[in-house]
Amino acid sequence: MFEMTIFLYLFFFCQHFTMLLLLLYICATKLFGFIFKCIGLKRKTAEEYDKGSIIKNPNVPHNPSLYKKPFVESFEETPLMVAVLTYMGYGILTIFGYLRDFLRQWNIEKRHIARERDEQKDFVPLYQDFENFYNRNLYIRIRDNWNRPVCSVPGPKMDLIERSTPNYNWTFEYTGRVLKDVLNLGSYNYLGFAENKGPCADAAIEATQAYGVGVGSTRCEMGNLDIHEELEQLVARFLGVESSMAFGMGFATNSMNIPALTGKGCLILSDELNHASLVLGARLSSSTIRVFKHNNMQSLEKLLRDAIVHGQPRTHRPWKKILIVVEGIYSMEGSIVRLPEIIALKKHYKAYLYLDEAHSIGALGPNGKGVVDYFGLDPKDVDIMMGTFTKSFGAAGGYIGGKKELIDYLRCHSHSAVYATSMSPPVAQQIITSMKIIMGEDGTTLGADRLRQLHENTTYFRRKLHDMGLIIYGNEDSPVIPMMLYMPAKIGAFGRQMLKKNIGIVGVGFPATPIIESRARFCVSAAHTREMLNTALDAINEVGDLLQLKYSRRERPLPSLGWMSDESLLKD
Amino acid sequence: MNFKNLREYLAWLYYQYLLITGIYVLEPWEKSIFNSILFSVIAMVIYTSYVFVPIHVRLALEFFTRMFGGQPESTMTLMT
Structure with a gap:
């Protein structure tokens, strides 16, 4: 009898106490954060986090003698909170996906996609697997960020044809306008040879x-x-x-x-x-x-x-x-x-x-x-x-x-x-x-210049993104720079916000990456000038603040040191 | 982030809510469904906490004081 009563008490308290605990947890973290700040205790240092990242990525060079120069590659761990929220976001979107599928099934909503004909209704279903579900209910919603028609040389800057959609990305219409001089951060144009003159x-x-x-x-x-x-x-x-x-x-x-x-x-x-x-x-x-x-x-x-x-x-x-x-x-x-x-x-x-x-x-x-x-x-x-x-x-x-x-x-x-x-x-x-x-067989140093430029651009862009507190994957010499976005809505939001600022980027989502590790991928080119990169970095910084993309928990230089100035790069 | 006024700050907070829950990508009517469900659930939880938590606490206190507090001395005599 006693056990029964205790059980009932616990059951009733559950719902209210979870809320209370949550509130307490939030208060406590804020309070402790404040106290630690006051007494000067720091959060984990960069080395500790590097150790942490090794656990996720256990490929430390176990034979460093084979390398002639340092091989620096980092894959910062996904913050736990972000991972949980990302899964939650996918959960919510999946529920709405089922709702929409239900509405389409009963012809309450207009179907824009391919479906089985009535004659096929007793056959094996064709569009029921997860990839199809994902395409129908998640990808379509942010589809305007992909397959944008380019109508110029995809060099460092390109022209895009403007599109609009009357029915939430199921179909597109051309508005007849052209977005001129969109900064291209998506082409694999590493050495800038995508030109129509020269x-x-x-x-x-x-x-x-x-x-x-x-x-x-x-x-x-x-x-x-x-x-x-x-x-x-x-x-x-x-x-x-x-x-x-x-x-x-x-x-x-x-x-x-x-x-x-x-x-x-x-x-x-x-x-x-x-x-x-x-x-x-x-x-x-x-x-x-x-x-x-x-x-x-x-x-x-x-x-x-x-x-x-x-x-x-x-x-x-x-x-x-x-x-x-x-x-x-x-x-x-x-x-x-x-x-x-x-x-x-x-x-x-x-x-x-x-x-x-x-x-x-x-x-x-x-x-x-x-x-x-x-x-x-x-x-x-x-x-x-x-x-x-x-x-x-x-x-x-x-x-x-x-x-x-x-x-x-x-x-x-x-x-x-x-x-x-x-x-x-x-x-x-x-x-x-x-x-x-x-x-260099054409008798000029153009090729060497381009290679040097690409290397400089890569180092500069990576360094600046890292200093902003964004999570950047990969080797520090690689001109492919994936920037983690994690949450499904942020892929769409990032692409749209960047296009508003006249910058074209490539977002990468589920089938190409693990489901929670959605990212934006920048490809630096030798054809990008320093001004172009600075424009892009300014925009990324601004959008990064707006969308709260600065997930990195590593120590980073204070903004007062002037992260936008070239001197800070040259000093170290 | 620098905000000019409270309104802008609230708009930004709402934007964060949209992004984190993922309903940023949904159509307006889906957004309103989600919002109304979420807010009604929260409202109900708050209301039930307001109504029932004091009762629960009182009952629990009574229950535990009876369990651990006043143990009658006669049990000892019974055992011996």
Whole structure:
């Protein structure tokens, strides 16, 4: 009887006491914060928080002797409160999503999306999985921040066509106006070669006049032009490898060449954050795929050891080949691959290495030769050097570089070499010219200037964002700069507020990132001037205050020191 | 953040509320549904606390004093 009464008391008190406790907690934190401030106690220092971040990201360089310079990469932990609130936000949006789905189901609300026809009503439902639900009820609501039509060269500034929506982003209408000179912080235009004038454009026009825009045949048949041969020799020289091969499409370079390299009985060790093209290629190859934690060498080594010790499942025969697939710069995290350690592991365990330099080629290293150059390593240690021309060279397509035997094998076995149309000559010419500028073979220092400018811009932009108290992911030398937003509504709000200030940014949400780690991704370019970056930083600072994005709990310099002045940067 | 007046500050607070709960992205009628549900729940909790907490506290005090406070001496005699 007593227990019963106690239980009832507790039950009734629950609701009121939770509220009371919450109020008490808030008061107590405020009070203690105030007291600590008064007696001069500080919150955790930066080092303590760095230790904290290591727990989340356990890939400390366990072999620092392999690095020639410090390798600084940070992934600050998500503050607990922010994570809880983010989940709560998704919860609320999901409930409303169900409400709207219910209304659509009963035809109370007009349906704007594809749905099953009446004849199909007894078949397997097509639009019920989580991705479809997410698209319908969460993505659509903030869709105006993506796929904005660009109507100029996507250089450092671009023109956007203005859109309006009569029905909350289900359809768009053009208003007929153009947003002029929007600052572009979203293009992978690392070296600023996305131009419609200058030496590259002139050369491309000449190539068009000489060759036309394409021959509509494959490299194995009539599509092989001397300009392709020239391009491949140049790429091989640029990379410092024996031979290379160029393809007309960057995505297909990955997805069609990995199946040519590995097959049944081979093992692919793939980083968990590898790009979709690498994942597709690995799956198409019908090899066994094992995934290691992002940039985590302990995890990779464990997989390698297990693979060698146990061999193939069931038969226990040794693997025919073990291929490690990594990227140079990971485009969502802004992290740089730990190449020296991977090469050491690969040599020790006699595996092969496939390095996708889509983002790092041209953007990293003192000579712009990618991540191998950045770490000062020998390109011959990497078996397969893959990269794209889309980003730093302002063109399209991809390449594979390596030993001559490898390239000769790929020439007749790769699907994208045998079946795909060869690269368009003006595109090839754009790559040749821009690559020669980067190498300094045009007799100017323009390429070196651009590389220096990119490095300066990256350091400056990262430093300033960090000083504002925003959470920035990734390596401090990576020109891809993800800035954490976390909450679903803030992706939309940030994109809209920045566009109001005439700045175009890229927001990244769920399917590309874990659900609570939504972010905005800035890509710094050599074409950005200091004034442009300052404009952008001012706007980010203002919007960051408005949306409360300054989540970072690290120590940061006081605003009175003048975070906007260049002197503070130069002093330290 | 610098605010010119209270009105601006309140507008900013409301904006934060919209962003954190995620209802910033919802359509106006959904926003009003959410707001009315939330505010009616809060109002009910406050009202019930006002009405019932004093009663609960009094009852609890009575209950616990009876349990731990006055233990009759006769129990000791019973045991011996």
